Amino acid sequence: MSRDLDELQAAQRAFAQERDWGQFHTPKNLASALAVEAAELLEHFQWLTEEQSRTLPDDKRVQVGEEIADVLLYLLQLSDKLQIDVMEAAWRKIGLNAEKYPVDRSKGSIRKYSDI
Template sequence: MSKDLQALINSLREFSSQRDWDQFHSPKNLASALTVEAAELLEHFQWLTEAQSRDLPADKRVAVGEEMADVLLYLLRLSDQLNIDLVEAARRKLTLNAAKYPVDRSRGTSKKYTEL
């Protein structure tokens, strides 16, 4: 795992420990909180057009960045609780996705791999 991600995980461990929150940070609770934060992120894009979603005003970009950070922090905390190396898991998943979505059949289409 990268040094930056590991440092962030270590900071989260300390943050949680100082507040005695480990008792609340079960994988189930963290996954639930992650889903809530992802919904809060999505809320910023609700009702926007595709073009509007690509050209957010500065204040909205800050708010979206904060929600993205919440999602990342909960995901890192969950990975720590389950002892899953997210970087390695992401690399494996990218390899699997490359096999599911070969360039010659998936380029330029949003079809699911089962429809290619």
């Protein structure tokens, strides 16, 4: 994991420990909280057109940024509890996706790998 993510994860861990929240931060609860925060992120885009979603006003961008941060922080807490290196898992997944979606068969297509 990059130093910045390590530091962020450690800061989030310390934040929770200072408040004795570890007792509530089970993997199940963190995964649930992550899903809730992702839904809150989605809510900002719910009734927007494609163009509106690309050109958010500054105040809305700040709100969306806060929801993105919530998603990231819960994801880091979950990976911390499960001792999963987020960067290693992400790089591995990019490699797996490259195998499932070779450029020559998937470029410009939205079809699932099993259908290409």
